[in-house]
Structure formats: C-alpha cells, structure tokens
Amino acid sequence: MTPDLRFVEGDFDSADVIDLLRFHLASAHQSSPACKVHALDLTGLQRPDVRFWSVRGASGALLGMGALKTIEAGHGEIKSMRVAPAYLRRGIGAAILAHLLHEARAGGLTRVSLETGGNEAFAPARAMYERAGFAECPAFGEYVPDEFTRCYSRAL
Template identity: 50%
Template sequence: MRITLDDLTDPAVIALLDGHVAQLRSISPPESSHALDLDGLRAPDVTFWVARDGDEVLGCGALTEIAPGHGEVKSMRTAPTAQRRGVARAVLAEILAEARRRGLSRLSLETGSADFFAPARALYAAHGFAECEPFGTYRPDPHSTFMTLPL
C-alpha cells in the first residue's frame, strides 16, 4: 500500500468520494451531514491523500487547518473491498504525521454517533483521540461525535 497526495482528478477516487458522501447523507439528516464534497476537498486549505495498491484505490483522508494550530481530519474513507486491511490506520498515521510536521497543537474531527460509525470512533480512540465539545463552526448535534487529540 502506498499513500500519496492526490489532486482529486482520478475517476476512481471521485467514485470513492461520491459513494462516501452518498452513504453518509443516507445515514445522517442533511443538517447533520458534514462530509466535504469534491469542491470542498479541492479548496486550497485542504490536503488530501489517497491509499492505493497498484491502481486500486483503497481509501482516502484529508487534513484542513481550521484555526491557527488546530487541524481537522476530514473525508476518511476505506473502499468496501479494502476494509480490515489497515487502510484507515495508515491514512490516519499520514495525517497525524503531517499535522505534527506543520506544528499543529491539536487535531480534531467530527464523526457520526450512530452504530455505523462505531469502527471509526474506535480507530480514533485507539490513536488517542478523546470525545470533546463541538469545535470550530460545529454546534451540538445528537448525530455527531466530536473528538480531539493534543499533539
């Protein structure tokens, strides 16, 4: 598996992200769905990575800085065919390494509170993230779990 920066032009990456957004919007009410679409991920303040095995797209993740010293993990997704192969763990490790290289003091994220998101919450907790209050522009939401990690 190799993880590289990506410019979001590969049709396979776009398909993975379209599926990601569609699935999340089917699980969470519109006001509780915070997934970035392609335009959001292409913003200049977003760094986006893709994990691949050869030409196969395994997963992705992004980092954006939401305030000085404070980053946010976005768009973590593992392809259905690549689950339980360590893809999310590897992508998250890349994001954490980049956040530390940038000298960020905190990294936060929003994920769902439904059972569907339990594996994601477990992954983040295993890397030291702890539940926190909403951050940035987020507001309290029963469909969201907010987590943060001091770096």
C-alpha cells in the same frame, strides 16, 4: 503500518477517487440527516486550507482517502476519511489516520480534531479514533452537539 501503501496528494483527476468520494457522501447521507452531513465534496476538498491524499496499494488500486483541514494556527481537522469497501478491516483506516497525523505534525499543528457520526453506523470509526488516542471533546467550529454529532480531539 500496512506495507506497500502509496499516498498521493491531490489525485482529484482520478476517476476512482471521484467515485469513492461520491460513495462517501452518499453513505453519509444514508446514515445521517442531511443537515448533519459534514463531509466535504470535491470543491470543499480543493480549498486552499485543505490537503487531500488518496492511498493506493502496490497494484495501484485505490484503498482509501483522507484530508486534513487547517482550522486555525496549530489546530487541524481530519476530514473525508474513507476506506474503499473492498479493503475494510485490513488496517487501511489506521494507516490513513497515521499518515494524516504525521502530516499534521510536519505542518506544525499541535492539535487535531474531528467530527464523526454519533449513531451505530459510525461506531467502527469512533473505535478507531479512540484507539489512536482521540478523546471526545466539546463541539468545535460550526458543529452543534446532538445525537448525530460526536467530536474528538488529540494533542500531537
């Protein structure tokens, strides 16, 4: 794991977190049709079934964010994972994913799933999830399979 990372649960009052969340949503809308954007906005991230973390470096700079949503007993979903653009390709995404998986296990989850885009813009994310042991799975929840939607899952 990348050293000197600090995970902060909540952190919704930080302007840089709000800015990264806006960037995340805008990027999702640029890469997918509006009806296929499943990223949570600030209100969605503040729901009681969602836990959200920002990740900061030693200097306090915001490096990224990620959330874990409880779908049902024992099953969670990775939501709103994003690395700040200035910190891409430095292992931050893998560190966020490792943190979310650790929190999922600690919270008693036995399976974690996620949905990501199926087009080229999401290829790096899909590769990272596959390296972390996620495998494609049938659509779950309210997701509908098509060329813009890829679902993944893994046991914990």
